[in-house]
Amino acid sequence: MAEKLQIGKLAEATGTKVETIRWYEKVGLIAPPARTGGNYRAYSPDDLARLSFIRRARDLGFSLDQVRALLDLATDPGRDCGSVDELTTGHLAEVDRKIADLTALRRELAILLTSCRGGTVSDCRILEAFGPSTAQAE
Amino acid sequence: MAEKLQIGKLAEATGTKVETIRWYEKVGLIAPPARTGGNYRAYSPDDLARLSFIRRARDLGFSLDQVRALLDLATDPGRDCGSVDELTTGHLAEVDRKIADLTALRRELAILLTSCRGGTVSDCRILEAFGPSTAQAE
DNA sequence: CTTGACCCTCTAGCGACTACAGGGTGCATA
DNA sequence: TATGCACCCTGTAGTCGCTAGAGGGTCAAG
Structure with a gap:
């Protein structure tokens, strides 16, 4: 297993606020991550990549719906x-x-x-x- | 007394939706107007002027707070x-x-x-x- | 007397978060 | 061991400027 990140570290690494990450989870843009014994969210490097993608697209002014579409496309390499x-x-x-x-x-x-x-x-x-x-x- | 306008006429005259006018009233941008016997809002030409002002400022991209400030200034001729x-x-x-x-x-x-x-x-x-x-x- | 256009209030929803309140966790230090 | 502090949790409400709908009342014409 790869190393896990707490939400605060993920936030720092992607320039996102902690609340925003939780909100992305709530609206289904990122999947609910694993949890530690103390019920802390534990993110994988894949989550980091996905969130970076989202932030980059948002910075380019795409709406969340557009980001969703881009993510769908990105996860389907034959498309x-x-x-x-x-x-x-x-x-x-x-x-x-x-x-x-x-x-x-x-x-x-x-x-x-x-x-x-x-x-x-x-x-x-x-x-x-x-x-x-x-x-x-x- | 000058002629009175129903909300629909005021909306038409200013290019505003009826709901928007009621909302402006709710947030204190326009004063609650007189009412008819049937509880309909009855607007005066002054109200028409004020709403036109508001719409013009909004079209120019001013926020409602900025519009409020402009209205305050406009109603104080010595300022x-x-x-x-x-x-x-x-x-x-x-x-x-x-x-x-x-x-x-x-x-x-x-x-x-x-x-x-x-x-x-x-x-x-x-x-x-x-x-x-x-x-x-x- | 009914139809239809208009009006009323109240509430919830949009996008994309942001900001609490009220609590739990985990680690270091005295 | 106690305590402090930084971090985390959930849930709710607020931001801006409307917009849409439910569920009803009013009024004039036919």
Whole structure:
């Protein structure tokens, strides 16, 4: 048997919080590990590899459902690699869409900011841009 | 007295879902409106203006807490406009950070994709990039 | 008098965690 | 042996900004 890791060590090794690991177990992303006599979770190097995979995919912005799909693909070596490419391409498109949205937002905010010349709220051009009648009693 | 709006009309006029309006009321973003005999919410044009303000700010990506702050500022005409500028500047910086993060992500994903040459999962370069030992039994 | 569109309250769910509260374990040190 | 401390356990509730549903009431038209 290979050496076992306590949850804290696994957390440290993968840059994950302990609670997050327990949560991944709860939602079925990692299997419930063996337990010690004192009921501590005891993880194997395989668990370390799986969690590293998960974290890497999460860092790349994949959702947990997408991670699940990637794990399924990864554990089935005969499967067509095209599915992985597809998933990644879809995710890339999503990221592109978010960047475009944020860039449009950024432009609007920048325009708003150029209109601020100080003074009081009553003649604030930023607030003006928010609606026809901004000031209103509570 | 000005004409009153039912919640559905207010929703339509502001592009908001009915449930969202009730939720804004619950979290104190808009005041509980008058009620009709049948216990229906009856909104004034002032409410319409306030909700429009809220939606506009939300569309610009401000959080509800930030919207609350903006509303507080907007209802206090003597206040220094600089606070509004500050809030907006901070938000813009946040948006810039998100764009930078997503752009870095995008680059990584694009690199990953160029490495896919088809074939089976066992020699998939994308999955390889996810960890030292990707394939693992459940 | 019934149909249908609208409204009401209350509760639970989404994603992906995070943060307790209230306890047990294991090891070192006095 | 006692005690302190770091670590672990379970379970629940909170975060953000809604969204969806159950189970009912209101109102105007046909």
